[in-house]
Amino acid sequence: SQQGEEDPQALSIQEGENATMNCSYKTSINNLQWYRQNSGRGLVHLILIRSNEREKHSGRLRVTLDTSKKSSSLLITASRAADTASYFCVPLKTDDKIIFGKGTRLHILP
Amino acid sequence: SQTIHQWPATLVQPVGSPLSLECTVEGTSNPNLYWYRQAAGRGLQLLFYSIGIDQISSEVPQNLSASRPQDRQFILSSKKLLLSDSGFYLCAWRPRGIHTEAFFGQGTRLTVV
Numbered sequence: 001s002q003q004g005e006e007d008p009q010a011l012s013i014q015e016g017e018n019a020t021m022n023c024s025y026k027t028s029i030n031n032l033q034w035y036r037q038n039s040g041r042g043l044v045h046l047i048l049i050r051s052n053e054r055e056k057h058s059g060r061l062r063v064t065l066d067t068s069k070k071s072s073s074l075l076i077t078a079s080r081a082a083d084t085a086s087y088f089c090v091p092l093k094t095d096d097k098i099i100f101g102k103g104t105r106l107h108i109l110p
Numbered sequence: 111s112q113t114i115h116q117w118p119a120t121l122v123q124p125v126g127s128p129l130s131l132e133c134t135v136e137g138t139s140n141p142n143l144y145w146y147r148q149a150a151g152r153g154l155q156l157l158f159y160s161i162g163i164d165q166i167s168s169e170v171p172q173n174l175s176a177s178r179p180q181d182r183q184f185i186l187s188s189k190k191l192l193l194s195d196s197g198f199y200l201c202a203w204r205p206r207g208i209h210t211e212a213f214f215g216q217g218t219r220l221t222v223v
Contacts, residue, residue, distance in 0.1 A: 030208050042214035100154040
């Protein structure tokens with residue numbers, strides 16, 4: 001099992017702007033998942049991208065995956081106050097344990 | 111549909127007292143189960159991982175133990191709590207398979223006083 005390394009560690013943007021956060025990992029994967037944690041709450045799964053996919057969309061979320069660079073990005077368009085949260089990427093292979101990195105703390109300013 | 115129940119939501123316990131946190135999953139069978147802890151201002155630390163009854167791996171040495179008495183029940187325990195056991199505890203489950211996501215409970219906020 002491995003954990004992803006999210007970058008930046010913290011990000012503050014104005015409401016309505018787009019937010020981009022990046023993830024790097026070290027060894028080959030079957031898929032990469034993004035999760036969100038609102039302060040003091042449980043985690044919510046946002047999106048899963050398989051290793052043979054390069055881009056995936058879900059509502060205002062756009063995820064890319066570059067397996068040659070072992071990196072992924074999460075773009076949140078037209079940010080809202082409710083997007084304020086910590087975001088985690090989880091690179092996975094087979095039935096790996098799910099291990100979380102430090103995440104990106106996103107703060108949407110009014 | 112599948113659901114995960116974790117309780118209690120909050121707990122205040124004195125140092126040296128025992129602990130039992132329970133997590134149950136409904137609507138699925140043979141799930142992978144996880145316990146995590148998040149100390150104040152810190153990341154999520156994987157404590158225990160189980161792929162079946164009596165198949166539990168401990169990820170970090172600690173004052174805690176886990177048991178899985180039934181397929182969909184995962185219990186986190188301690189015989190004597192320490193101050194350092196304070197934190198936010200999360201239970202999660204994940205279906206078997208390659209491309210599956212994890213589902214988290216609402217968490218238990220434990221304060222050891």
